[in-house]
Amino acid sequence: xxxxxxxxxxxxxxxxxxxxxxxxxxxxxxxxxxxxxxxxxxxxxxxxxxxxxxxxxxxxxxxxxxxxxxxxxxxxxxxxxxxxxxxxxxxxxxxxxxxxxxxxxxxxxxxx
Amino acid sequence: xxxxxxxxxxxxxxxxxxxxxxxxxxxxxxxxxxxxxxxxxxxxxxxxxxxxxxxxxxxxxxxxxxxxxxxxxxxxxxxxxxxxxxxxxxxxxxxxxxxxxxxxxxxxxxxxxxxx
Numbered sequence: 001x002x003x004x005x006x007x008x009x010x011x012x013x014x015x016x017x018x019x020x021x022x023x024x025x026x027x028x029x030x031x032x033x034x035x036x037x038x039x040x041x042x043x044x045x046x047x048x049x050x051x052x053x054x055x056x057x058x059x060x061x062x063x064x065x066x067x068x069x070x071x072x073x074x075x076x077x078x079x080x081x082x083x084x085x086x087x088x089x090x091x092x093x094x095x096x097x098x099x100x101x102x103x104x105x106x107x108x109x110x111x112x
Numbered sequence: 113x114x115x116x117x118x119x120x121x122x123x124x125x126x127x128x129x130x131x132x133x134x135x136x137x138x139x140x141x142x143x144x145x146x147x148x149x150x151x152x153x154x155x156x157x158x159x160x161x162x163x164x165x166x167x168x169x170x171x172x173x174x175x176x177x178x179x180x181x182x183x184x185x186x187x188x189x190x191x192x193x194x195x196x197x198x199x200x201x202x203x204x205x206x207x208x209x210x211x212x213x214x215x216x217x218x219x220x221x222x223x224x225x226x227x228x
Contacts, residue, residue: 041220
């Protein structure tokens with residue numbers, strides 16, 4: 001089954017404690033991206049990757065890191081989480097050229 | 113920068129009736145893609161319908177159809193014969209066919225309630 005898998009689905013952490021949200025896709029897509037969803041703001045892009053070892057900033061990259069060592073995996077790293085990073089996070093993948101994006105199940109992150 | 117506007121934060125419709133969700137966008141491009149995504153309480157983002165800007169014909173998927181007005185930069189979603197399972201947050205999204213950043217620009221969403 002074609003899918004994007006994110007883990008964990010829920011996470012509560014404390015300010016400053018490094019965390020990683022994993023994302024994996026099994027569709028051999030070149031393009032992967034991370035979004036955060038906040039009430040009244042829709043989804044906003046954090047980082048994206050065009051292919052292995054190629055990543056770049058989206059609209060709201062501050063406080064986040066990513067890596068793309070393998071085509072299927074695109075983890076999101078919060079080196080020192082802060083309460084303003086409390087949000088719902090989505091990983092997405094797609095082929096290039098306007099095809100639909102496939103989304104993971106979402107990760108609800110709370111930073112206290 | 114491209115922007116997507118959904119001016120209806122909440123909508124409600126009687127079961128079996130028809131409802132239209134509005135979306136407008138701003139772009140200087142002539143070639144692009146538009147999407148409607150559904151987000152039920154499970155949080156999963158589900159593609160409802162996709163429209164390519166160079167196609168004049170409005171996209172249709174079963175009970176879901178769009179009214180795409182390119183000159184007016186409008187992309188509304190019509191849901192016919194509304195069902196309880198249609199209750200969700202609906203997001204309109206825009207993408208340019210840029211072979212670099214395949215970013216989706218989202219609107220702020222419309223929460224649709226179905227009244228039994």
